[in-house]
Amino acid sequence: MxxxxxxxxxxxxxxxxxxxxxxxxxxxxxxxxxxxxxxxxxxxxxxxxxxxxxxxxxxxxxxxxxxxxxxxxxxxxxxxxxxxxxxxxxxxxxxxxxxxxxxxxxxxxxxxxxxxxxxxxxxxxxxxxxxxxxxxxxxxxxxxxxxxxxxxxxxxxxxxxxxxxxxxxxxxxxDQLAFYDSIAPIVDASSIDMEKVYFAARWDKGTADYINCPFTKEEYDTFLDALLTSEKVELKEWEKGQYFEACLPIDELARRGRDTLRFGPMKPAGLTNPKTGRWPYACVQLRQENLRADSYNLVGFQNHIKYGDQAKVLRLIPGLENAKFLRYGQIHRNTYxxxxxxxxxxxxxxxxxxxxxxxxxxxxxxxxxxxxxxxxxxxxxxxxxxxxxxxxxxxxxxxxxxxxxxxxxxxxxxxxxxxxxxxxxxxxxxxxxxxxxxxxxxxxxxxxxxxxxxxxxxxxxxxxx
The missing domain is CATH 3.50.50.60 (FAD/NAD(P)-binding domain)
Structure with missing residues (x-):
């Protein structure tokens, strides 16, 4: 040309x-x-x-x-x-x-x-x-x-x-289109109760680098009820609730059915608990944030919950009862x-x-x-x-x-x-x-x-x- x-x-x-x-x-x-x-x-x-x-x-x-x-x-x-x-x-x-x-x-x-x-x-x-x-x-x-x-x-x-x-x-x-993207919460590693969690990789692929927080059915039901009744961040005028399906907030997933999270970010499949020899009913995975291993992020736990309620809900996760959160989850608008x-x-x-x-x-x-x-x-x-x-x-x-x-x-x-x-x-x-x-x-x-x-x-x- x-x-x-x-x-x-x-x-x-x-x-x-x-x-x-x-x-x-x-x-x-x-x-x-x-x-x-x-x-x-x-x-x-x-x-x-x-x-x-x-x-x-x-x-x-x-x-x-x-x-x-x-x-x-x-x-x-x-x-x-x-x-x-x-x-x-x-x-x-x-x-x-x-x-x-x-x-x-x-x-x-x-x-x-x-x-x-x-x-x-x-x-x-x-x-x-x-x-x-x-x-x-x-x-x-x-x-x-x-x-x-x-x-x-x-x-x-x-x-x-x-x-x-x-x-x-x-x-x-x-027209510019908009969808939501996510920020996962981050927790101080020293505040995790290591007696209640275990290290494992799903299906034992790679090394056991993830911290796994196992739920019983009762613990999961309590967590889910708190999540469903938590106070959400009020949508701004320019926000339309047009979520990207591959990156949905946990509060949105929870509204789609009581087991939806168990087939999504809280999927227990392949995460055998060495203390029981079985998969938990549900599981939250924590991934190492830095080389010092002094902080971990909650995998797939982006959400649209106000910080006060978010702290209460996340502390219902086994092992995070006394967690210190360095950053809470967020959802923000993305354009493409x-x-x-x-x-x-x-x-x-x-x-x-x-x-x-x-x-x-x-x-x-x-x-x-x-x-x-x-x-x-x-x-x-x-x-x-x-x-x-x-x-x-x-x-x-x-x-x-x-x-x-x-x-x-x-x-x-x-x-x-x-x-x-x-x-x-x-x-x-x-x-x-x-x-x-x-x-x-x-x-x-x-x-x-x-x-x-x-x-x-x-x-x-x-x-x-």
């Missing part, structure tokens, strides 16, 4: 041909933004990274740090041949900067990759500060330049400021664009192709998926800055499948997605009939995905790792 043709000039002094790459502006210092900035800089681009905190904060952030993990500290499963594992394996092979820091700051979490969130943010900030091609600007961006003079990666995430959201709405001509309607296959706005949307704003859900979106967004932006056309990753790969979903789903009913095997291209019908074992089918899908991903990376003009 002529619009992106590489401009060249002659150096009067050296007489050498010099490429004039466009600069890359990355807006957002969460997960996708820093990954995109580091990817573009590694490709030789001059990058300006904008972050509005601390001048303007959000409903969920507690710091102004880059890559702050506001919900849990888990980047999902590391079990071989699972969909989250596949996505991370592809990211590692592509040289994801943030995943490298996540691996370096990992804390025990069974078969999951969980990080010390403070150390993780610190290391990401160090990587950005050490890169001479990245300039950090701490100010709120309220307008977007669609002229094409530079390439913009918009990675402001689920809590995009109202002014920038309005600007994005102006450019796309489509209607990607199938406004994005092309390489995350560019169809109407303004010099603007790339990355991370949760594009309709992916989860930390790992957000970093993956930043990786793609940064690489696409670098190619555009060089005057080259980006090419989407192969559909067989995890990245390609996730990208295909957000750009090809039904626009009318679009909702954010995590990476799952449902998004990946299934095996050929003949193979599906021949191989009945689901684990073996998944292994073959992962093998095919990594091969396709490797070929795509090899064909790219950009550096890897």
């Amino acid at each position: 002529a619009h992106y043709a590489r401009r060249r000039c002659r150096s009067a002094c050296a007489g050498k041909e010099v490429s004039l790459m466009k600069k890359v502006h990355v807006i957002g210092g969460g997960l996708a933004g820093p990954e995109a900035a580091l990817q573009a800089a590694a490709a030789g681009c001059e990058v300006t990274l904008y972050e509005m905190r601390p001048h303007r904060s959000t409903e969920a952030h507690q710091t102004s740090d880059f890559a702050e993990l506001v919900c849990s500290n888990s980047l999902k499963s590391e079990s071989e041949n699972t969909a989250p594992w596949l996505l991370k394996q592809e990211m590692r092979r592509a040289g994801s900067f943030l995943l490298k820091e996540a691996d370096a700051t990992a804390v025990p979490a069974g078969h999951a990759l969980a990080v010390d969130r403070v150390e993780f943010s610190r290391r990401v900030a160090e990587a950005i500060a050490a890169n001479p091609r990245i300039t950090v600007v701490r100010e709120e961006v309220i307008s977007l330049d669609e002229s094409g003079d530079h390439i913009t990666v918009l990675a402001t995430g689920p809590l995009t400021s109202p002014a920038l959201a309005a600007e994005l709405q102006r450019l796309t001509g489509s 664009i209607n990607s199938p309607a406004v994005l092309n296959g390489t995350l560019q706005l169809k109407a303004h192709p010099s603007i790339v949307i990355a991370g949760q704003l594009s309709g992916v859900e989860g930390y790992t998926e957000s970093i993956a979106g930043g990786l793609l967004g940064g690489r696409f932006a670098a190619l555009l800055a060089r005057g080259e056309e980006p090419v989407a990753p192969p559909r067989q790969s995890a990245h390609g499948s996730l990208l295909h979903y957000i750009t090809h789903a039904e626009a009318k009913h679009f909702q954010p997605a995590n990476i799952t095997f449902d998004l990946l291209v299934p095996l050929e019908e003949e193979l599906r009939k021949k191989i009945r074992d689901k684990k073996e089918r998944h292994r073959l899908q992962c093998e095919r995905a990594l091969e396709a991903w490797g070929a795509w990376l090899a064909q790219s003009a950009l550096p890897v790792g």
Whole structure:
């Protein structure tokens, strides 16, 4: 395209041909933004990274740090041949900067990759500060330049400021959608009654890093009754109660039936209590928050309950009767664009192709998926800055499948997605009939995905790792 043709000039002094790459502006210092900035800089681009905190904060952030993990500290499963594992394996092979820091700051979490969130943010900030091609600007961006003079990666995430959201709405001509996301409660480890809990990993996968709080039927009924009668946070005018189904608050789940929690975040299956030799009636899992192991978060316990009632309800969990909570659970609004309607296959706005949307704003859900979106967004932006056309990753790969979903789903009913095997291209019908074992089918899908991903990376003009 002529619009992106590489401009060249002659150096009067050296007489050498010099490429004039466009600069890359990355807006957002969460997960996708820093990954995109580091990817573009590694490709030789001059990058300006904008972050509005601390001048303007959000409903969920507690710091102004880059890559702050506001919900849990888990980047999902590391079990071989699972969909989250596949996505991370592809990211590692592509040289994801943030995943490298996540691996370096990992804390025990069974078969999951969980990080010390403070150390993780610190290391990401160090990587950005050490890169001479990245300039950090701490100010709120309220307008977007669609002229094409530079390439913009918009990675402001689920809590995009109202002014920038309005600007994005102006450019796309489509309504911003909203759903709720979560923050899990965090408890001081020293306040847990270790006599009432036990360490175990579900189905003994990985190491026994989770603290499990077992319920009898009577304890569960008491807990559930208190939960159902607790006082909820009053919805603000801009809130619509449009929850993301994969991240429902426990108070909403409880209203759907007395056993719903037992098949969700309080599922006891595979968590044998060594004191009884049996599964409990229900169970709450606590996951280590940091390397010091002095705090744990309550897995899947996001809620919309007022803090006073929340303390009373959570202290009905066996082992947490005298718990000291370092942070209570919250639900906050997230925004994302209607990607199938406004994005092309390489995350560019169809109407303004010099603007790339990355991370949760594009309709992916989860930390790992957000970093993956930043990786793609940064690489696409670098190619555009060089005057080259980006090419989407192969559909067989995890990245390609996730990208295909957000750009090809039904626009009318679009909702954010995590990476799952449902998004990946299934095996050929003949193979599906021949191989009945689901684990073996998944292994073959992962093998095919990594091969396709490797070929795509090899064909790219950009550096890897």
